[in-house]
Amino acid sequence: MSIDEKIARKLLKEIMDNINYEVNINIMNEYGEIIASGDEKRIGKIHLGALDVIRNAKSMEYFDYIDNDTESSKPGVNIPLFINNEIIGVVGVTGNPKEIKLIANMVKMLTEILIRREIDIDKQILKQTTLNNYIYKIISKDCHNYVSSINIWAENNNYSFDIDRNVCLLKIENNGKYDMYKISEYLINKLQNIKYFYKQDIITYIGNKQFIIIKSFNSKEKIQDKKKIINYFFTSLRNEINIDIKFFAMCGCIVNNLEDMHKSFEQANFLFNYIAHTNNNTYFIEDYMLEYIILNEGYFSSYMILKNTLNIINKNIAFKETIITMSNCDMNINKTCEKLFMHRNTILYRMKKIKEILGLDPINNHMDRIKFYIIATILKK
Structure with a gap:
């Protein structure tokens, strides 16, 4: 694993903003090259102390080297950065080694925490991207071309498409006070903690203030009760929201196989485009069935x-x-x-x-x- 230079510089700024000591900090990659530094003139040079730490697997290196054209070192302390038991680089703190040992350990710990955070963010982005890609396949008219890959993904994530489901589109009416990505996290968290949220429910934010919810139902629930369940589901969400946002929801028909999922989505999307929707309402294709038939197939x-x-x-x-x-x-x-x-x-x-x-x-x-x-x-x- 390598440290990205842009991320290293971003992390360095965060670290130096939070360390109340007059020291310079360098971050070196696995080759001993300085990729981020409080002294920007040193970026791109090779740090001999960092190389010694990496090559000899040292836990800490005290050093007192002199700068030249290709090598860049000043008195201080170098400590290896470990992620998953692998040395991915070195963090160096410039100063009297006897005085800055404690500071250097603090910087190492903070750097590793921040790198793990960036890794977690990357993993989260990858997970979200993968989820969205599969949801787009599920609701696509060409879903039959992706059945095998969807089923593998579903099995790996403990999802089943042999149960009753419907597709709902949820649209946020935001007054501009809040960042939409924070709102998306807030709403998904709320949804996952209300009654009638099931483990089989699939939820994702697709941008433009819209969410796709592939809602699932228990086999014991009667067909006539499922509309009430969805109504209660979204009413409960409205009651749980404590900030100034409103939404409306459009709900397609209930299907029980993967190949028909796109029809439920098309119906929800039809309602989205057809109805002069108002905030805090939930709409069902059953109530607009004739309009849907007339304006689509018929x-x-x-x-x-x-x-x-x-x-x-x-x-x-x-x-x-x-x-x-x-x-x-x-x-x-x-x-x-x-x-x-x-x-x-x-x-x-x-x-x-x-x-x-x-x-x-x-x-x-x-x-x-x-x-x-x-x-x-x-x-x-």
């Missing part, structure tokens, strides 16, 4: 069948706003009047003209109501 067919009717409506603003608003108000005349700020007789007159010109009577005819709703959905798109 959009082209629906549009072609209703093309002539849609052309007439698009030329008549009164028809268009009445159909959309009546649909949004579940065919309630009074609510439609309130939304459009119109008298009841005006709306009734418009509905009469819609019946005469378009042949639609959604108030009294069940099939016309379905067609009316399909038209409204296409018009809104």
Whole structure:
């Protein structure tokens, strides 16, 4: 293992900011080259004392060498840096060796702690990157191309895709007070400690204030209870949040195999793009099933069948706003009047003209109501 030069210089600054002594500190790599120093002129030179420590596996070296063109040493103490029982470099503290031995040991300890921290950060980044890569494979339409690798990854992480799951998209509405990466850690920690969080749940932050949650369910939970469980899951999260952030969640259908996981994601993503969402709400594809069918698989067919009717409506603003608003108000005349700020007789007159010109009577005819709703959905798109 080698010490990265940028990391070494970053660590050196942290160390020197926290050591209240007038000493110079050098960090040398496994070849004895100074890669970070309080005296920048020494960077790039070979430190003889560090080389002696590395070659002879010494625990500490007191030295008093003289600088020249290729070798750089001053009186002080060198101590090897160990990570996982491997010497990865040397830290040197310049000064009277008898006086700075204690300081040198403190610097060594702090340097190793900081290096381990950087290693842990790198591991965490790698783990997060790997997790995101596999989640993207899981929710991809081309998931069938990655089944073998996904199954190996799932087995190594004790995940199963032979259980009921659904995909939820969670979007944070942040007022700009907080760093999103800190918020992501905060929220994931909260999620992992609320009721109905299971070991099989997979959560990741994907950037742009969005999270993907591949929620799992217990086999004992009835299908009619699973929507309630998800609602409770996100309501509990809202109750646990103690800082000024809000979120909304979009939930796809429940599936029980890997190959169908992308469908649940597509549905959650449809809700994300379709709904004029508001903070602190949870939305389910079951409540927007007709819109999803119309605007996805059935959009082209629906549009072609209703093309002539849609052309007439698009030329008549009164028809268009009445159909959309009546649909949004579940065919309630009074609510439609309130939304459009119109008298009841005006709306009734418009509905009469819609019946005469378009042949639609959604108030009294069940099939016309379905067609009316399909038209409204296409018009809104």
